[in-house]
Amino acid sequence: MSFAPVSLAPVGRLTFPDQQQNSETQRKSVASECDGKIKLRMRWCLKCALTPLQEAKKATESTLWSIILSSAYNERLEGKMETSAEERKFWRALACFAVAGILLIITAYYLPDIWKLRRLLLEAIGEAFIVAAILGLTVDKYLKGDLVRRASQDVHKYLVGYNLPDEIKQRIQQLMGTVFIRRNWHIAYMLSPSGKDEVVIDVVYSYELENVSNEVQDYLPMIQIEKHLNPTILELRCDDPDSRFRISSKAGESLGKEEKVPGLIELRANSVKVKPTGTNGLRYPFSAHFQLRTPHDHSDTFSFGQPSIGVTIAASYPPEYSFSIEPEPGMIATENMWQIRNRAFLRSEHVVLRWFKIEPQDKSSASSQT
Numbered sequence: 001m002s003f004a005p006v007s008l009a010p011v012g013r014l015t016f017p018d019q020q021q022n023s024e025t026q027r028k029s030v031a032s033e034c035d036g037k038i039k040l041r042m043r044w045c046l047k048c049a050l051t052p053l054q055e056a057k058k059a060t061e062s063t064l065w066s067i068i069l070s071s072a073y074n075e076r077l078e079g080k081m082e083t084s085a086e087e088r089k090f091w092r093a094l095a096c097f098a099v100a101g102i103l104l105i106i107t108a109y110y111l112p113d114i115w116k117l118r119r120l121l122l123e124a125i126g127e128a129f130i131v132a133a134i135l136g137l138t139v140d141k142y143l144k145g146d147l148v149r150r151a152s153q154d155v156h157k158y159l160v161g162y163n164l165p166d167e168i169k170q171r172i173q174q175l176m177g178t179v180f181i182r183r184n185w186h187i188a189y190m191l192s193p194s195g196k197d198e199v200v201i202d203v204v205y206s207y208e209l210e211n212v213s214n215e216v217q218d219y220l221p222m223i224q225i226e227k228h229l230n231p232t233i234l235e236l237r238c239d240d241p242d243s244r245f246r247i248s249s250k251a252g253e254s255l256g257k258e259e260k261v262p263g264l265i266e267l268r269a270n271s272v273k274v275k276p277t278g279t280n281g282l283r284y285p286f287s288a289h290f291q292l293r294t295p296h297d298h299s300d301t302f303s304f305g306q307p308s309i310g311v312t313i314a315a316s317y318p319p320e321y322s323f324s325i326e327p328e329p330g331m332i333a334t335e336n337m338w339q340i341r342n343r344a345f346l347r348s349e350h351v352v353l354r355w356f357k358i359e360p361q362d363k364s365s366a367s368s369q370t
Contacts, residue, residue, distance in 0.1 A: 094136040101129030175307075175346065179217050180274070182207045182308040183283070189300075191317035191355055199296055199321070199355070206287035207308070211274040221269040222305075223288055227258060229300065230293035233267050240284045243272045296321075297356040304345040311340040317355065326352040 104126030108119045164172075190202040211217050221238065225231040233255040237246040247269055249255045256267030275282055292300065314337045315323040325331075325338045328351065332339040340351075 090136070094133045097129045097136075098133035101126040101133065104129065178307055179211060179213045180219060180306045181210045181212055182304070182306050183210060183310050184208050185308055185311040187302065187311070187313045189313070189315045189317075189323065189353065189355075191315070191321055191323065193296075193318060193321075194293065197295055198293055199298075199357075201292040201294065201300070201355075202289070203292065203300075204287070204289045206285065208283040208285055209274060209306075210277045210283055212277055214276055216276070217274050218271040219274045219284075220271050221286055223256060223267045223290060224305075225256075225265045225290060225292075227263045227265055231256075231265050232291040232293075233265070233288075234291065235287075235289040236267055236269055237288070238269075238272060238284060238286050240272075243274075243284065245269060245272075299352060299354040301350045301352055303348060303350040306347060308345040309343075311343075311345065311351070313338045313340075313351065313353070315353075320358055321355055322358055323353070323355045325354075 104122045108122035108126065111119045111122070113119075185205065185207045187203070187205040190204075192200045192202070194200045209219060211219075221236060223233055223236055225233070231254070233249065235246070235248045236255070237248075238244055247255060247267070256265045258264065259266050272284070274284055277283065294300075313325060316336065317323050323336070325333075328340050328343060330340065330342045332341070345351075
């Protein structure tokens with residue numbers, strides 16, 4: 001009796017339909033749970049990347065007004081904002097974020113497929129870094145610039161309040177855009193009698209010019225004198241080493257002429273390139289000399305064409321004359337000298353000076369009784 005060879009094949013584990021359905025459900029739930037964890041991880045990474053930008057925006061909004069009010073426009077919002085060391089650090093940090101994000105994405109690409117969760121996590125973190133860098137370079141910079149620009153347009157309202165008339169607010173806003181300030185004024189009036197009813201007044205003044213902006217500005221030196229004062233303009237000069245000039249008249253002649261405004265004698269020099277004052281305290285010295293011919297009893301209104309701080313006026317005159325200045329707040333008056341130190345004269349504000357001849361008192365004859 002012979003038997004045929006029988007080959008035995010491995011027999012797998014028997015499974016029933018219910019067990020197959022349960023295992024499929026478990027796989028789906030595990031996959032769904034993994035996807036949920038991955039999404040939570042991605043959201044957490046994005047939140048971590050965007051939180052510094054949001055905090056920076058809130059800090060900028062909360063401190064903007066205090067910065068503007070305390071610094072008094074030292075950075076000059078209308079000028080080009082200089083790149084500071086902090087800003088350079090910010091740009092370098094954004095570049096590092098972008099490079100790190102790219103490296104993380106490249107690293108995730110070369111990980112084995114079996115590390116699916118790790119790959120997705122690295123890709124999410126890398127994408128979050130890149131998004132943070134892009135937002136910092138574009139949106140964050142735009143928001144800060146727009147915030148500063150809008151604040152600078154209406155900051156005068158917060159400085160002086162809303163109840164002032166619009167004309168005054170506009171004037172204050174123009175003052176905030178001041179570029180030139182003239183300091184250390186020295187004005188000398190020297191009276192000399194000429195003839196019976198006239199007096200000749202030599203006026204010599206000097207000041208130092210500052211450019212308080214962040215850019216080089218064109219400054220136009222000039223002298224303007226009323227024609228009825230019979231002026232003789234003798235000299236206008238600048239003694240800065242880089243911009244020096246001197247305009248002087250010939251003997252017996254006068255500079256300037258009546259041009260745009262009737263009744264006003266003007267002398268205009270060529271514009272001077274004035275560099276920003278900066279931290280070095282750069283100032284440009286200007287001076288002028290002219291004469292007035294007026295009656296014995298007359299006056300002069302010395303008007304300031306630019307905001308001016310620190311004015312000293314000195315007078316020299318014969319004993320038979322008197323010289324006076326209209327009182328100003330904080331003015332220190334000594335013999336033949338008036339100092340106005342703690343006041344800023346704005347554009348078109350002025351000082352009024354008067355001189356007159358002292359009439360001799362009539363000698364009364366007194367009768368004596370004996």
